[in-house]
Amino acid sequence: MEYASGLIKLKPGTEDKVEEWKDTISSRLNEAAATLQNEEVQIESWFKVDIEGSKYLLWYLRAKSIKRVFEISMKLEHPIDKFHYELMATITAGNGNILAEPLIDIPRTKT
Template sequence: MEYASGLIKLKPGTEDKVEEWRSTIASRLNEAAATLRDEDVQVESWFKVELNGEKYLLWYLRAKSIKRVFEVSMQLKHPIDKFHYDLMAEITSKNGNILAEPLIDIPRNET
């Protein structure tokens, strides 16, 4: 498995759009789950973070191939994908994508 994480710096005043995104994804979980299956994603998590008065979204993915995740999602097979990318473009500050350097991911080994 591979993993990736990052921060998305939000444009000021986009909190309502973030809530619209969250509630839309939550109301369409079956479609979101179908996207994850297509992308071979095991885990996708999102968090709100505030640092020094600036707001961010923190994301985390664990998947067979992070490269494949982005290749498949950019095909916009599911309408939820287009919604996600359009809204992220609307709320992300200029140069607001900050990738984290992966250090360690500790999966639980089943025995």
């Protein structure tokens, strides 16, 4: 398994859009889970973070291949993927994608 994480810096005043995104994904969990199945994602998590007054989304993925996850999701085969990428484009600040350097990921059981 591979894993990846990063921060997405939000444009000021986009908190309502983040709530819309969260509510939409939450109300369409079956569709979101289907995308994870196609992408061979084991886990995907999102968090809101405030760092010195700037707002961020923190994401984490564990999947068979992180590269494959992005290749498949960018095909926009599921309407929820289209919604996700379009909304992210509206809320992400310029140069707002910050990838984290993977160090260690400890699964409960060996995968």
